[in-house]
Amino acid sequence: MLSHVPVLLGSGLIAGSYAFSLQFTSPTTCCSLLGTEFNGESKVFSPQSAEYGPLNTYWTPAAQQSPTCIFTPANTQDVSRAVKLFTRKNCQFAIRSGGHSYNPGWAGIINGVLISLSDIDDVTYDSQTGLASVGAGSRWTNVYGALLPYGVTVLGGRNSDLGVGGYLTGGGISYYANERGWATDNIHSVEIVLAGGRIITANRTQHSELFRCIKGGSSNYGVITKFVLETVDASTPFNAVSMRYPASSTNEVLAAAYNYCTGGSDSDPKSHVIFSASINGTQEYFNNLLMAYNGVFDVANPAPIFEPYFDGTIPNPTPFVFAANTTIKYATDWLSVRQAPGTRYTMGTVSIYADVELFKTLRNIWIAETTPDLQAKSGFFTEFAFQPVGQKWIDFSASRGDNSLGITSPIVVVWTQPRWNSASDDVDMVSYVNRMLGLFEQAAKDAGKFANLKYLNYGGRNQDPIPTYGQQNILRMQLNKARYDPLNVFGRLVPGGFKIPGF
Ligand SMILES: Cc1cc2nc3c(=O)[nH]c(=O)nc-3n(C[C@H](O)[C@H](O)[C@H](O)COP(=O)(O)OP(=O)(O)OC[C@H]3O[C@@H](n4cnc5c(N)ncnc54)[C@H](O)[C@@H]3O)c2cc1C
Structure with missing residues (x-):
């Protein structure tokens, strides 16, 4: 028996809340029903099959789960037949595209069916x-x-x-x-x-x-x-450069970052810069900027927006042009090799309004929280990074009918991403990130520069990005959730992932 109980949230918004007495069907039964539905089509794989292991490999092993079976639909009709079955039989499942989510259970499941769209x-x-x-x-x-x-x-x-x-x-x-x-x-x-x-x-x-x-x-x-x-x-050449500066150049890096985050990205929107710093094991940190340009680019004569990065305004630059007048495919393939799969990893995010003092404060929190005991862990690597979401970015999105994220004025998205080797360090590393995020948020609030958005794709497992989109967006999402998924199948039967409040 199913009952739909409308509730008033504290905000005064109306959301669907669902109380179910239906039991989930056992995952073994769901896999067997799915096997019958797709009998003879080699699309449902058990852990004993040769296909299961490769299908259940994630970019980071930290996200690895053990689904009861993996379903590989060949087309939309196959997905439809499976979702119909799961809805009717109350089977729990997960949805996976590239499997790059680092949060365990987001694109994987322990007791249930994994739909792999590969x-x-x-x-x-x-x-x-x-x-x-x-x-x-x-x-x-x-x-x-x-x-x-x-x-x-x-x-x-x-x-x-x-x-x-x-x-x-x-x-x-x-x-x-x-x-x-x-x-x-x-x-x-x-x-x-x-x-x-x-x-x-x-x-x-x-x-x-x-x-x-x-x-x-x-x-x-x-x-x-x-x-x-x-x-x-x-058809124009694409360029990407990894710029390295020592710790001693930090003040100048952050001053340039402030300029880029307060109009710089709008002044030349073909440019793209991620400002990051990283610590590898027990080594001292260095600044590492990922820069790209959608157009011809020459280190000796860069576009004006990039001059301070090359002309000594920021001391001691070491440029490495990893994609020189080439293609987006070359540049992004290069990064996929540099960010190779196989290490344990997590990520978390906050957003702020640009402020050079706050950049320094957040950077110092990251350094202070990166304690010697963490640095001594096998494979330890950590990064603190940010980049602006400028006005042209926002305006273009608005011109295409907008989205649910609720960004109407420029912000800076900040994230931190550590890597490590051993599963036994997972708890320590996740609490390291959680601790930093709490401190980042407090520092941003103290500075009066806290922006609400927690960018979903950079969200950590203990974060809740969708509620940060703002009341109007949440309300629209809730109303459409109730309209298009009235039984809350994609909340109730899909346990992982970031959810809409009330569902
Ligand atoms: C090394 C690295 C680099 C990254 N670089 C960037 C970057 O440059 N820019 C950026 O924005 N983000 C970046 N990210 C974050 C990335 O966008 C997210 O991890 C994203 O979820 C990856 O997409 P995926 O299809 O591989 O996700 P998956 O892990 O397959 O899925 C993630 C979530 O999306 C859901 N989902 C997937 N496909 C569907 C579907 N077809 N229908 C419904 N739900 C679906 C899943 O159920 C799951 O909850 C990066 C992450 C890593 C680890």
Whole structure:
């Protein structure tokens, strides 16, 4: 027996809250029912099968789970049949695109079925419309590779190994962000399997509210099987540079960062800079900037926006041009090798308003919290990073009908990301990140520079990004959740991932 109880949240918003007395069907039974449904089609794999291990490999082993079986649909119809079965039989499941989420249980599950979208990875380009159709299980390297012969590309991961599905439904920061906003705002339409297995297309005119909610809504509304994406010209050379400065250059780095975060990115939106610092084991930290330029670039004669980084204004630069007048695919493939899979990893985020003193304070918190006992852990590496979300970025997103993230004025997204080797250090490393995030947030509030957004794609397992989108956006998401998933299938039966409040 199922009952739907509307409740008033503290904010005065109305949300759906669902009380269920239905038991979940045992995962073994769900896998067996799925096996019967797809009998003879080699799409349901048990832990004993040869296919299970490779399908259950994640970018970071910290995200690894042990699903009861793994289902690899070949197309949207397969996803629909499975979701229909799960809805009817009350089977728990998880959805995985590239499996780059570092949070265990987000794109994996312990007792339940894992839907791995890896076989839904077609990429096609329509030169008439200028739109690319991308299967939701693709990785960006395949997408970029398939589109380059047409002289176009799409907004996707800066690391090309990321999956399409999680990245796009979380927002998506790409190298083109200063020109073209969040990647999610470059989606033209989606094909989505709703609870019960119904397949619909959502875009700015059809199911437009759902379309908006998906942009930042992660897995809360259904399984997206296809993204139709706007493309951008890729005929000009693409450049990317890793800049290194010693710790002694920090004040100048942060002064340049402040300029870039307060109008710099808008003054030349073809530019892109991530300001980071890293500590490798017990070594001293250094500043490491990831810079990119969508256009011709020459270290000896850089675009004006980049001059201070090369002309000695910031002392002791060591540039390493890892993608010299080449393609987005080359630059992002390079990063996927540099950010190789296999180490334990987590991440967490806050957002602030630009302030050079606050940059220093946050940086100092990161250094102080990186204590010698942590540094001594096997494989220890930590990074503190930030980048601006400027006005042009926001304006472009608004021009495409907006999203759910609730950003209306420039902010700076801040994140920290450690790596380590041993599972026995997971608890210490996650509390290290949680401790820093608490201190970052307090410092930002003390400075009067706290911005609400916790960027979903950088959210840690103990963070709750969707409530940071603001009351109006949350209300719209709740209303559409109740409309498109009235039984809360994607909350109740999908235990992992970031959820909409009340669901
Ligand atoms: C090394 C590294 C580099 C990164 N670089 C960037 C970057 O440049 N820019 C950026 O914005 N982010 C970046 N991220 C974060 C990244 O965007 C997220 O981890 C994202 O979730 C990865 O997408 P995925 O498809 O691989 O996700 P998965 O791990 O497969 O899934 C993540 C979440 O999305 C849900 N999901 C996935 N596909 C679908 C679908 N088709 N329908 C419904 N729900 C779905 C899953 O259920 C899960 O909850 C990076 C992360 C790492 C670890």
